[in-house]
Amino acid sequence: MSDKRQTRRDFLKNTAASAAAGALFLNTPGGLGAKADAKTRVVLIRNKALLDDAGAPRKEVMRQMLDEAVAALLDEKEPAKAWKRLIRPADVVGIKTNEWNYLPTPPELEAAIKKRVMDAGVSAKNISITDRGVRSDDVFERSTALINVRPMRTHHWAGVGSLLKNYIVFSRLPFTYHGDSCADLAAIWEFPEVKGKTRLNVLVMFTPLFHGVGPHHFNRRYVWAYRGLLVGTDPVAVDSTGVRILLKKRREFFREERPLSPPPKHVFLADTRHHLGTADPGKIELVKLGWKDGTLI
Amino acid sequence: MDKPMQQESVMPPPEVNGWKAAPGDHLYQGRQLFDYIDGGGELYISYGFRSLVSRKYARSGRPDITLDLFDMGSSRNAFGVFSHTREKIEKDAGQGSEYSDGLMIFWKDRYYVSIMSQKETPEVKKSIFELAGKIARSIPNEGPLPPILDLLPRKGLVPESIRYFRHHVWLNSHYYIADRNILHIDDTTEAVLAKYGAGPKRTVLLLVEYPDEKAARLAHDDFTKTYLPELAGVGAVRIEDGTFTACRRRGRLVSAVFNAPSDASALQLIDEAEKAAEKLLGGNKSNER
Secondary structure, three states: OOOOOOEHHHHHHOOHHHHHHHHHHHOOOOOOOOOOOOOEEEEEEEOOOOEOOOOOEOHHHHHHHHHHHHHHHOOOOOHHHHHHHHOOOOOOEEEEOOOOOOOOOOHHHHHHHHHHHHHOOOOHHHEEEEOOOOOOOHHHHHOOEEEEEEEEEEEOOOEEEOOOHHHHHHOOOHHHHOHHHHOOHHHHHHOOOOOOOEEEEEEEEEEEEOOOOOOOOOOHHHEOOOOEEEEEOOHHHHHHHHHHHHHHHHHHHHOOOOOOOOOOHHHHHHHHOOOOOOOOHHHEEEEEEEOOOOOOO | OEOOOOEOOEOOOOEEOOEEEOOOOEEEEHHHHHHHHHHHHHHHHHOOOOEEEEEEEEOOOOOOEEEEEEEOOOHHHHHHHHHOOOOOOEOOOOOEEEEEOOEEEEEEOOEEEEEEOOOOOHHHHHHHHHHHHHHHHHOOOOOOOOHHHHHOOOOOEOHHHOEEEOOHHHHHHHOOOEOOOOOOOOOOOEEEEEEEOOOOOOEEEEEEEOOOHHHHHHHHHHHHHHHOHHHOOOOOEEOOOOOEEEEEEEOOEEEEEEEEOOHHHHHHHHHHHHHHHHHHOOOOOOEEO
16 A cells, blocks of 8 residues: 555455455455565464463463474574574563553563573573563663564554554654554654564464454453464564454454454555565465464465 | 542442442543553544543452443444444443443443453353443433434344444444545544445445535545546446445435445435435435436
């Protein structure tokens, strides 16, 4: 989508050129994107045994999923090697998490990431995990590397709350990015304290929220046990893949086309307006590992 | 910020089935709403939000119950917010309600009310229903629905699909048309969208009432020029996905139909809406296709 007007009919007429838009807005099948020589890799890993009877993640299963995904992302056999390619011992690492009350980043996953960062040689004093504290956190202020980790969910005003939106708290005035349903969230990724620092993006798809109701935008009816992780270096590619999964789930659940409300245009504009990454499924190499039932993509 | 719950006419009970109101209700006005529900506040502000009183009910060893009582300034706004996510028709409290998995939302007069517990148990559910009933009864009057709803043809209407709004973002939320506001929907207009029929591709009827004929004409022209240039001289256009789209202005009303299986069915919906408009809004106005 460029800044000129785009309509549903444009997407219908020109599916090849706008597959990403189709995926975001119209539920058209993916894989119709423009041919590209270089693709960005996104790894989807799922494990049926991830959640226990109470719905909590099993630590060991989760740690294994994370390691396998990171190794596959970087084409390494040994997860430790992959982590060492992402993070250097001299790095100061901010792990940007999300503390939304109803669906926070699982603390066990935060701990697993921290452990791997330490295994890569970073000392504990140079690692911090926070959400809203990023602007006042000494480690984040000194950070040379960021790891972005949060659950996937629908969002009142941005369409989805996912990796791109997770950085909104780097802004002193987050609400100034609410305009046009958060269209320009990717601009935050140009802030000096953020730009070029993100080594890894982890979109938590353990129990995504695919629809929201009420002032808190949360109801258990619209949470499902997908038991997955989406991992990549390009936040736009990971987010757009997550959006496609949510749209499929919505279509399956509601038995009709149900665009996200409002459309998550910031994901698409992060590609076409801000050039932060790619939202086009034709330019994304999706590597699928693990449990296959109900993958939806 | 903290003060006892006090909104004109509304008296939530201090206790229900052993759940007691925690001290210190929270009052949010205007953009203070963002302090409570962050980006979620935009929805309510776009519907004319006035104030919110939030209260927690607690009972030892049981999940908390959170009450959020929104004063939306008018019944049309309260209904609009309620309609935004409606999935089924229920009336267990107020003028319309919906319950699912520990969340009850309802509207009455100018109030939109949410009662939520993160964990549903039979006890919690019973208490949520009782609380909703008590609050609804403490709101003395019912409020009128937005008059534009009366223009919707009844035959084939899916009642729970009705969406009422005055912000263009919500049109795209319910049926994506264009990234720009080509129908000029804003807080001076009244818009309603509803679905007809069954199946995965139901027909969508959109009605927008403008403050005057000039505004309606400009919006109609922008929409047809951008979205439906083939419309000149024909009733409806078969678009790329094989469905029919139609759009017509009559006086201050612009009617548009999407996803229709035939041109006749598209035009029939518009005819019926215009007939109702003539009765309710009055005055025969020029037709423009």
